Amino acid sequence: MHALPWSRRWPRALLHLLLPSSCALCGGGCEGVVCLPCRDHFCLAVTNRCARCANPLPKTTSSPRRRGPKFGSPCASPDRTCPTCQAYPPAYDATIAAVDYAPPLDRLVLQLKFSARLQLAPWFAEMLRDAVLVRPGLALPDLLCPVPLGPGRLVERGFNQALEIARPLAGMLGVALEPALALRRLDTRAQSGVSPHDRAENIRGAFAVADPDLVEGRHIGIVDDVMTSGHTLDELAATFKRFGAARVSSFVFARTPPHGASL
Numbered sequence: 001m002h003a004l005p006w007s008r009r010w011p012r013a014l015l016h017l018l019l020p021s022s023c024a025l026c027g028g029g030c031e032g033v034v035c036l037p038c039r040d041h042f043c044l045a046v047t048n049r050c051a052r053c054a055n056p057l058p059k060t061t062s063s064p065r066r067r068g069p070k071f072g073s074p075c076a077s078p079d080r081t082c083p084t085c086q087a088y089p090p091a092y093d094a095t096i097a098a099v100d101y102a103p104p105l106d107r108l109v110l111q112l113k114f115s116a117r118l119q120l121a122p123w124f125a126e127m128l129r130d131a132v133l134v135r136p137g138l139a140l141p142d143l144l145c146p147v148p149l150g151p152g153r154l155v156e157r158g159f160n161q162a163l164e165i166a167r168p169l170a171g172m173l174g175v176a177l178e179p180a181l182a183l184r185r186l187d188t189r190a191q192s193g194v195s196p197h198d199r200a201e202n203i204r205g206a207f208a209v210a211d212p213d214l215v216e217g218r219h220i221g222i223v224d225d226v227m228t229s230g231h232t233l234d235e236l237a238a239t240f241k242r243f244g245a246a247r248v249s250s251f252v253f254a255r256t257p258p259h260g261a262s263l
Contacts, residue, residue, distance in 0.1 A: 024111070024120065025104050033123040034108075043099055043127060050082035051135075053230055054095035054255045057082055090230060091237035092222070092248045096135060097255035098127035101226050109225055109254055113161050121164035124225070124253040128165070129172040132251075141221030141249055143176045143214065144169065147236060148207070150187030165253060166223035175221065182222075182236055183208040203231050207239040216244035227252040 022028060023035035025042065034043075048057050057080055099105050111117040112124070132138060146162035154160060163179055170177035186206040209215055220240045222233055227250065237248040 024108055024117075033119055042105055049095075049097065049255070050085055051079050051094055052081045052085040052092070053090060054097040054227065054250075054252070055082055055084070055258055090234045091241055092230075092233055092250045093237075094138070094247075095227065095230075095233075095250040095252065095255070096128065096131050096138070097227065097252050098124070098131040099254050101228070101254035101256040105254060112164070113157075113225065116157075116159065118159065118164055121161065122168040124165045125167075125169035125172060128169055128251055128253060132173065139219060139247070139249075140173055140175055141247075142218040143178050143181070144173075144221040144223055144251070145178045145181040147222060147224040147232060148180075148182045148184040150184045152187045162224045165225060166251075169223060169251065178211075178214060180210055181214060181220075182239070183210050203235045205235075207236050209239060209243045212243045215240055217246050219247040219249065220245045221249050221251055223251045225252065226254045226256065228256040 021030060021032065023030045023038055024033050025038040026035060028035055030036070049055065050057055101109065108120055108124075112120045132140075144166050146160055146166040149157070149160045149162075166177060166179070169175075184206060185208045220237075222236055222240075224233065227233060233250045233252075237245075237250070240248050
C-alpha cells in the first residue's frame with residue numbers, strides 16, 4: 001500500500017495540530033476517540049454472556065474475561081443461554097453486546113445521547129464489530145435497522161443515536177442498512193423513566209414495519225446504544241416476527257448487567 005502524497009496528507013496533519021484529539025475516558029492525547037490503554041483496560045470482550053440476552057451466565061458455566069479478537073481467544077461455548085432465556089425465551093434470537101453499561105463507559109453513552117458527541121458513534125460501532133468477531137460461527141443478519149425514536153424525541157434530540165451507530169456498523173460488517181424499516185407508532189415515555197415492572201406495558205404496540213417485504217423470511221439485525229431490561233428490543237423483535245422474520249438479532253454497544261451481577 002502506497003503512502004498518501006504530502007499534498008493530500010498535510011491538511012489532515014494541520015487539522016490534527018490545530019484540533020488535537022483527546023481520549024474521551026482519560027483525557028490524554030490520542031489519535032482516535034479512546035486511547036489504546038483505556039480501550040485495553042476498559043473494553044475487554046466479555047465472553048461469558050448468554051448468547052440470547054447477553055446477560056452474564058452463572059459462574060458454573062462462565063468463561064473468563066478475554067481480550068478482543070486482536071488480543072486473545074474466543075469463548076469456548078458461544079451458544080450457551082441463561083436459565084431465564086431457557087424458561088422464558090425472548091422474541092430476539094441473539095444479542096451481541098460490546099461492553100457492560102458501567103463506569104466509566106456509561107458516561108460515553110450519555111455523551112452521545114444527550115451531548116450530541118456524534119464522533120463516539122463510529123467507535124461504538126467498532127467495538128460492536130469486535131464483539132461480533134469473538135462469536136465464532138455467528139450468523140450475520142441480512143440487514144440492519146436502528147431502534148426508531150418517537151417523532152417528538154427525534155425533534156428534541158435532532159438525531160437518533162441508534163442510527164448513528166448502525167450506519168458505520170453496517171459498513172464494517174458488510175450488511176445492508178435499512179434506516180427506516182422500523183417505525184415508532186407511539187411516542188412512549190423513555191424506558192429509563194419507567195419502573196422495571198411497567199416497561200413491557202410502556203413499550204407494547206409501539207412499533208410498526210414500513211416494508212413487510214423486506215422482513216419476511218429474513219434475518220433482521222436491530223441496533224441500539226444500550227440494552228437494560230430488553231423490553232424495547234423484545235417488542236421490536238416480536239413485531240418483526242409477526243411480519244415473518246426468520247430470525248432477529250440485537251446489536252447493542254452496552255448491556256446493563258442485572259442487579260448484583262459480577263462479571
